Amino acid sequence: MDEVRKWSESQKNRANMVFEFAPKLKEEYSLVCKLRTIFRNKKLTKETAGTKLHEWYKEVSACRMVEMISAMKTLKSKEDEVLNYFVNRATNAAAESLNSKMKGFRSELRGVRDLPFYLFRCSRIFG
Structure with a gap:
């Protein structure tokens, strides 16, 4: 140990x-x-x-x-x-982290109405 x-x-x-x-x-x-x-x-x-x-x-x-x-x-x-x-020795931790951040961002917006704009914002913030 x-x-x-x-x-x-x-x-x-x-x-x-x-x-x-x-x-x-x-x-x-x-x-x-x-x-x-x-x-x-x-x-x-x-x-x-x-x-x-x-x-x-x-x-x-x-x-x-x-x-x-x-x-x-x-x-x-x-x-x-x-x-x-x-x-x-690779993991998908980076992808999981990005997914979690995007979910958090979506919850802050209280849902997504305009999907193209949401994806645009995600690409600007997390890209």
């Missing part, structure tokens, strides 16, 4: 208290850290990442925690799309 090494002493103490009180939470946190490690590893190819993900799936299946199993099922259902990240 690389994140734990970056914690201050007080953060480590608080985490230890929480993990003592809720040991399942420690197990879930460990699984989340393992998934993060897969995505942060710059050397993984699409194929090796797929292998690592399947190993992670096995660990999650063994833990029997509803939330983690739900996350695993979501990843499994979109596995091809998720593994495409490892081709050139």
Whole structure:
């Protein structure tokens, strides 16, 4: 767990208290850290990442925690799309951000009546 090494002493103490009180939470946190490690590893190819993900799936299946199993099922259902990240480490975050900004802009206007003008304004503001 690389994140734990970056914690201050007080953060480590608080985490230890929480993990003592809720040991399942420690197990879930460990699984989340393992998934993060897969995505942060710059050397993984699409194929090796797929292998690592399947190993992670096995660990999650063994833990029997509803939330983690739900996350695993979501990843499994979109596995091809998720593994495409490892081709050139690209995400659609910029497109999602633009979409969110446009939705916010539309809500500020309380809807759109003139679509061409709305698109013109969006292209000027966000383009």
